[in-house]
Amino acid sequence: MTFALETIGLDKQFGGLHVTRDLSLKIAAGARHALIGPNGAGKTTVINLLTGVIRPNGGRLVLEGTDITGLSVRARVLRGLSRTFQINQLYADLTPIETIGLAVSERLGHGGDWWRRLGSRAEVNAEIADVLTRFHLLDVMNEPTATLPYGKQRLLEIALAIATRPRVLLLDEPAAGVPQSERQDILAAVAALPREVTVLLIEHDMDLVFSFADRISVMVNGAMLVEGPPDEVARDPRVKAVYLGEGADA
């Protein structure tokens, strides 16, 4: 069976620090897969390895049956692997229309157009409008991103990743830092992600993980500890030990 995304024996060291150890992860097409683990387990490194920000010392990455280990960040995006960031990585001066417009233009091959304005292509406009509508951003679409409420920025963060039309989406703590009053909007947006998009959720928030995921992988010290459906993982004594142990250490 081909998986949407697969890592085979992934390995990464920073000097003497071994942050990813022989990590094998298989994510089925259309899955809602969560990757959890205590602080310092190496979750962020995994995301950076998957998206191509850093290169592994060993192991392979396979996206829908194709080896992408040697591909650049951009080449992976073009092949349908996109991510959101734990801390918003947006364009402070740009409006949501422009932000989404960039991703859409780039995907449709119009990103290098220098002779016509954004807004002059109907198919780009339609897609921008569609994304902004789905993420409830129409009311603020012409405001500079830096002036938006945090919850709206968080929605834009996810909307921007979706605008690249990923087949596999990596969600890095989507609800991080969002005030309680705006939290419901984010959770609704996450729940409403199209079914055909495979999602890997990296998250601290156990409520979100257990309400969203149909499969959970638990990482400890850069290695895979347990993988299975949510109820199994919740009952697993090793997982309990890790989380309780972390509590006891602190």
Next chain:
Amino acid sequence: MSADRGVGEISLRRGRWNAAEIAFWLIAVASIFVFTGRYLILTEMAWLGLFALSLDLILGYAGIVSLGHAAFFGVGAYAAGLLAVHGLIKEPVLALVVAGCAAMVLGFATSFLVIRGSELSQLMVTLGIALLLRELANKFSDITGGFDGLQGIVIEPILGLFAFDLFGKVGFIYCLVVLFVLFLLARLIVNSPFGLSLRAIRNNPLRAAAIGIPVNRRLVAIYTLSAFYAGVAGALFTQTTALASLDVFSFERSADLLLVVVIGGAGYLYGGLIGAVVFRILQDVFSSWTPQFWQFWIGLVLVLIVLIGRDRVYRGVLWLPRLLLRRLAAMRGGRAAATDRSAS
């Protein structure tokens, strides 16, 4: 769907001409007829404005800093000078384009060194390239004339029709037309998806790559274009003054240029042009005031602008004109209301 139309409508609004822009260019044209004795300084403002526009394209839009933009200015200046001296291309407009292209080739070749690395390394690499070129021009003095500069530059009439006159009127109109044409091109570019992607790269290069923008390719493209603009500015300098000497490559020229863009503000295209006008006026006023110490005052203005903030300085300067405009609008509004009342 109405949301589509809304999106398209709002996006297109960005590139629309507003009243202030139209007024700016009308004033520029009017200056031909108003300041008839001041063509030399107006000409300097025009080519300096173009030079500053060139820096603004990389600094204000793509976030690339440069302390050696005079490299391209100098290549354009010497190219135009050499073409004229050796009679290779006699027609100035064609020579201008060729000179710009010479600078563009250098821009493309060096872009790969400049775009990688931090702002500090960008400053050092650009500075280094300008110094290198200056020394090369010095070394090959049989071609460039060395310290004495190129001798015997004679510029033929523009398009074979308009000869450069003693007062510099033709030269100024020529510079203004070239500036306007290249400004239109720059304006088209910055409002396009390409221009938008440059702003995204300046804002957040990490995320730009993460949504599929080819970051390096875009930076190479804008750096190359910027070099073309700077080369054309240098060629205009040579064609209007019939001079090309080593100081076209000088560090002061690059540093002054940065000053011009800081004075006018980066990232909205007019900053370079306004900065050029303000800078030359300040230079003129201060140097007639205190010939030895004018740089002191320029320095003070720079420090004030950076410390107080450009917006606040300009709000102060523009306070009176704005007040008058408001009064005028209120008066007109009042009169319109009065005629409305009498009509009803």
